[in-house]
Each structure stands twice: as structure tokens, then as C-alpha cells.
Amino acid sequence: MPTAIAVTSADLVLPPTDPGTPRAAVLPPPGGRPLDASIADVQQLLARYGHVVVVCPTSVPAAVENRLHAVRSLLESDRIALVRTDLPPLGAAVLVRQLCLLAGYDFSPGVLASAARLLAHYIYAGAVLGSVSRLDRVPVGLGTHLKSWLPGAHFAVLAGPTPQMVRVGSGEEALAGPEFATELLLARGRLQTDWPATTLVPRWRIPGPVQETPLPASSPGWWGTGKLVEFAAYLPDPAVLHQLVSSVRREICHWCGMDLIGDRCGFCGAPLTVLEGGGTRGAGSYAGVQDADPYTDAQGTGPYAGARGTAPRAVDPRTTDPRRALPPADTGTAPADAHAPGPAVPHPTRALGPGAHTPRALP
Secondary structure, three states: OOOEEEEEOHHHHHOOOOOOOOEEEEEOOOOOOHHHHHHHHHHHHHHHOOOOEEEEOOOOOOOHHHHHHHHHHHHHOOOOEEEEOOOHHHHHHHHHHHHHHHHHOOOOOHOOOOOOHHHHHEEEEEEOOOOOOOOOOOOHHHHHHHOOOOOOOOOEEEEEOOOEEEEEOOOOOOOOOOOOOOOOEEEEEOOOHHHHHHHHHHOOOOOOOEOOOOOOOOOHHHOOOOOOEEEEEOOOOOHHHHHHHHOOOOOOOOOOOEEEEEOOOOOOOOOOOEOOEEEEEHHHHHOOOOOOOOOOOOOOOOOOOOOOOOOOOOOOOOOOOOOOOOOOOOOOOOOOOOOOOOOOOOOOOHHHOOOOOOOOOOO
16 A cells, blocks of 8 residues: 655645656645644545655745644554655655655655655755845845846756855856756746756756746745746656665664654654664664665765665666765754654653553552
8 A cells, every 4th residue: 555645735746747656635724724624634544545744845834834743643643754845846846746656666654754855865956036135045145135136137046955046147157966867847937038948958968858837836935036937857767766765774763663764764753873883773683783875885974874884875867876965854953862762742652662561659
């Protein structure tokens, strides 16, 4: 039974590239919608698929995130994963479509949820903007702010994987592009420019025709202007995506028991436990395994770690060996040690930990 992929807005659902690919379910926003209706929507998905992975952009209103947390708490279900992403709207929609593609394979729900961060690292999402005066999601210098007031000034902005901004014109600095084969998806706003197709495509060596889709309704708010053309370069081949995810070492979450890849569980959010000597502990035979960079055979501390001497190689779309490792998640806290506690609000059945006995009152 495939894992259900759900989204918080219909803008995040792109047409599938394959008729057999399952579509993401849309959870309506809470505005004017009773809590009981939101609970019923998620219950139906759980009854049909068993597990639900909800992709929730960090840019959504707080009410949307609060409603999702409320539904998960009231259902008392550990089968619902809330996956946050910093990608702009079009890039987030591409990520959702890739997760839907992978949901048709034999990946466990835990691997699928934690794979979102890995896939996001291979999505080059940006836009050509007519103004950056209201852009607050990508660093903008004072000089660039002032130049944005000049008539006819356009800016090419890359939001991820590494933020970058250049002014469009003669002799502009090139945006850092992918080093693997990609396809380009465009969403046009009110800005009249063909810069992505005429300049970006040859620079990034993107083969094939450029695909277009309607601009997501949340894009003008994310980019701070409606005068834009949003773009996203991504891995289009499902087989490459499958091998990319399957080649990364799997761990078992020490808190909820779900499979995961990376340094954090996609369902409960618990980080991998770091043991003395630099190893990681998931469960059972995973204890004491040394960290290794999955993209090379060298030892490292990347979030996607493999065993010493047997580190798997992730798939490069060109040479079956990508050379970039996914940076650790920015949680705003120091790395967890070997005795780090689990999530702040544990599941009632796991509050005492495995093997613990309920204390009895003294007479």
C-alpha cells in the first residue's frame, strides 16, 4: 500500500508526468472550516493508505500549521508526518511531485518522509524579479535594494540550494547551476521576459523543451512582487530519483522505530543519537556504525552516513555519483548527545520508553 502524500494548497499539485503516478491529496486550509472536517479528511487518508506525509511549506500562515498539529494530536497517531520545506512555491510543487513518484516504489513511509530534504537539495528554484525591494526570504544587500528602483532593472534570484542574486543584463554574473542533467519548469507572472529560456537554459545545459505551468497563487507573496517569472530545475527521471534515495544508508529511529535516511526522523523529528567515538545509534545492529559521507568513500559527518568501508554512493544523474552532500538541518540547537531526550511531547504509549514498567503507588 503506497504512502499518501498530502499538501496544504492546491498550488502544490502539478500535473503528473506519468498517468500511473498517484496525485497528492489537498488538505483544505482551516479558514472557515471546522476542525472535525479536517480530522475526517486525514482519517480517510489513514484508513486508505496507512501513513500520510504532509508537505507543509514554512511560508504558510501559522493557522495552517497549527491546524495540522491539532489534527495529529487529536488523532493520537504516529502515522502522520509533517514535512516542512523552505523551497519557494514552484520548487515545493516539484518536490511534491517527486515524492508522489517515489510513493509508488517500495520505500517505507519513514524513508519517504525523510527523503524530502535530500530531494530538495537537487532542486534549483529561483525567479526573475522586476523588483527585490520587498524580498525578505533571500539575502539582499543595500546596493541591490537601491538598484531595484532603477527603471527596467531585473534580477535573477536563486533561492536554493544556495541563495544567489545577480542583476540581469550585459556581463552579469552567472547563477550557479546544477552539475547534472535536469529539466526546467517555468511559471510566468506579470513580468515580460524570456531570460530563463534564452540565457539560463544554455548556461545550465538543460536539454529538451522548457515546460510551463500556471504561477502558484502564493508565489507573489513569497517573492515580494507579482512581476516575476518563477523557475525550477529538477531531476525528471523516476529511476534516478529511486536510486538516489535507495543508495543512502538507512537507520532506525531510536524513538518511534521508523526507518529514516539523514540525521532526523521525518515522523517524530527525533535526531539520530550520536555515540561516543562519532558513531550513530538507531537500533539493534546499527549501533556503533561510523559516519561516512555517502557521496564519497571518505569518512565524514554528513547527515546521510554509511558504514565504514561500505559507504554507498548516491546516484549522479550524469555519472551516477553526485558530489554534493546535503547540509545538516538547521534546527537552531546544538547537536544532540548520546543521552538526548526524544521529542518534547512523546506518544502516550512510549512515554516510559521500551521495556519500562508502570510505577505502582506506595501503600
